[in-house]
Amino acid sequence: MTEKKQIIVSDSKQDIDNEKKSGNIKKEKTEFKEKDVTLRVFRINGQIDSPKYDEYTVSTKRWTTVLDALLDIKNFKDSSIAIRYSCRMASCGSCGMKINGIPRLACYTKISELSGDTITCEPLPNFPYIRDLVTDFTTFFENHKNMLPYVQNPKADIKPEEKISEFVQSPSDLDKFLQFSYCIKCGLCYSACPTVATDTKFPGPQALAQAYRYTADSRDTDMKNRFNIIDDRHGIWRCHFAGSCSSVCPKGVDPALGIQLLRNHLLGFSKHEKTVAKLKEHSD
DSSP states (O other): OOOOOOOOOOOHHHHHHHHHTTTOOOOOOOOOOOOEEEEEEEOBBTTTTEEEEEEEEEEOOOBBBBHHHHHHHHHHTTTTTOOOOOOOSSSSSEEEEETTTTEGGGGGGGGSSOSSEEEEEOOTSSSEEEETEEOHHHHHHHHHTTTOOOOOOOSOOOSTTTTTEEEEOOOOHHHHGGGGGOOOOOOOOHOOOHHHHHHOOOOOHHHHHHHHHHHHHOOOOOHHHHHHHHHHHHTTGGOOOOHHHHHOOOOOOOHHHHHHHHHHHTTTOOOOOOOOEEEEEEOO
């Protein structure tokens, strides 16, 4: 006769601890083993040197990020490596680079999550080289600036100055553009875009997504002007919808969706039903 085992499911932490003490549940052992990996780092000094790869062996742990490994190399093995970084918490977007062929943030990419014992670090594509892993973002930021990335509303400035203005915006109005406000301008979507690689006048997915972000904002009243900026054969119509931009975004923004929504407005598929937010005036 087969003995039936009773399975007890408990949500209580105390019950689970008692089960572990009695031996019914095995304790999980978490081991943090060090692992030696090889980093192949792309090296170039502007347009002077020929590009090459230098290899370094680094001892890493489970929580070691690619940026940690690069800084270890810079601090103890080769101080000449050029790296751009700042916050080290995936907020500033400074440490973007191509890691094992995919644009990523170095501070957000753990070596334990990558396959193989060799990690290849290269500068972001579609950007001019400055030195090693550092690229020139001048054109990228100019494209962003051309989209007028700020709320434009003649009622925003209230005179006399002792008064302050406040626009009333509903949660549903906020949801229309909220995800696009998470952009940290890291340039990963720009580097992954095949259209940017073939058309130097194309503003890129980041700029176009920000154009939609302010177009959809109920506090903004300059929709027509932004449409005139992007309605160009080198503008929004050059996007081929490869979707690479959305797949590499570290903040979950979907630039391809923003571009699609902008096209719907330009083609007349979407009605311009945006209701401008009401201005609430009050004194200090």
